[in-house]
Amino acid sequence: MTKFTRAALAALLAATPFAATAETDLSGETVEWVIPFSETGGSAKWANFFAPLLSEALPGQPTVVVKFMPGAGSTKGANWFHEQENGDGTLIFGSSGSTQFPYLLNDPRVRYEYNDWEPVMATGTGGVAYLEPEAGAKFDGSANALQDIDFIYGSQGATRLDLVPLLAWEMLGMNVEPVFGIKGRGDGRLMFERGEANIDYQTTSGYLGGSADLVEQGQAVAMMTWGALDEDGNIVRDPTFPDLPTFKEVCEATEGCETSGEAWDAWKAFFVAGFPVQKLAFLPKGTDQEVIDTYVAAFETVRNRDDFEQISSQTVGEYPVFVGEGAQRALEQATSVPQGAKDYVKTWLRDSYGVELEG
Structure with missing residues (x-):
């Protein structure tokens, strides 16, 4: 089984180049951060924690508004995001393990492909x-x-x-x-x-x-x-x-x-x-590299705040934050499960809950 070790986490954290030569100016804009769950859960608290910090760090300090699109265990919102082509920096999406697992298990409701999206930030959780x-x-x-x-x-x-x-x-x-x-x-x-x-x-x-x-x-x-x-x-x-x-x-x-x-x-x-890399923030497929670089730099600024460790531990816990290439590597870990484990879980789902999934 793939190991997700502290050494691997350190490599992810060290893997990101942060200097962007150009910035996307978002002055006067509203950024919608779509969460495919209800407003009462952990993903909501995660996004609401990061949203004001991201607003402060982005050039032009746009308003970052968290919007909720629950349904079908998050696949409704993920399917919607997959169809979006708004790559100007005014739309981001937050997924969690409950979005990853249907993808890993070939759930028929999944019409999204993680590899088409642009990961800019990822965090672990417990x-x-x-x-x-x-x-x-x-x-x-x-x-x-x-x-x-x-x-x-x-x-x-x-x-x-x-x-x-x-x-x-x-x-x-x-x-x-x-x-x-x-x-x-x-x-x-x-x-x-x-x-x-x-x-x-x-x-x-x-x-x-x-x-x-x-x-x-x-x-x-x-x-x-x-x-x-x-x-x-x-x-x-x-x-x-x-x-x-x-x-x-x-x-x-x-x-x-x-x-x-x-x-x-x-x-x-x-x-x-599902947990060491549990929540991820994405820009839509086709987003310009300048916009991606701007978000990577902004999340890096958030991660490097002097007070970040203190305020994050009280709200989202003491877990690493990955940005840029680190977020991409984290995504690869989060969407990789050995076939034997998938086969066991699919059999268990069928026998315990009557859930039939593709082999």
């Missing part, structure tokens, strides 16, 4: 799973006492980023029934808050922006993170949540859960594809 308090009281670092509980989970779809938690919970022997059709992970959190679901997970920005308060108020109990990768490609604790165990730790402590074999290899492959 994820935190949490339980309602009664179930949380039974969690002891293993899932042994959770296996007789019937859980309900609000899901965007089994072929989306949700396959990472759904497969993890199944490997732990938990009975988690997904309710499909929500438009963003934030809607899953709202289901949890209303008592319509008793288990949930959020990416880091969504967790920091809402779910962490539920935990602090005693309305939820944090269970685990998916983890992060060390320089050898091993699962280690997420730097944003160092006090929480990883799924690997919980699996090792749970009877019947294995951290080797086909299921583990498939889970880890999709985790690597």
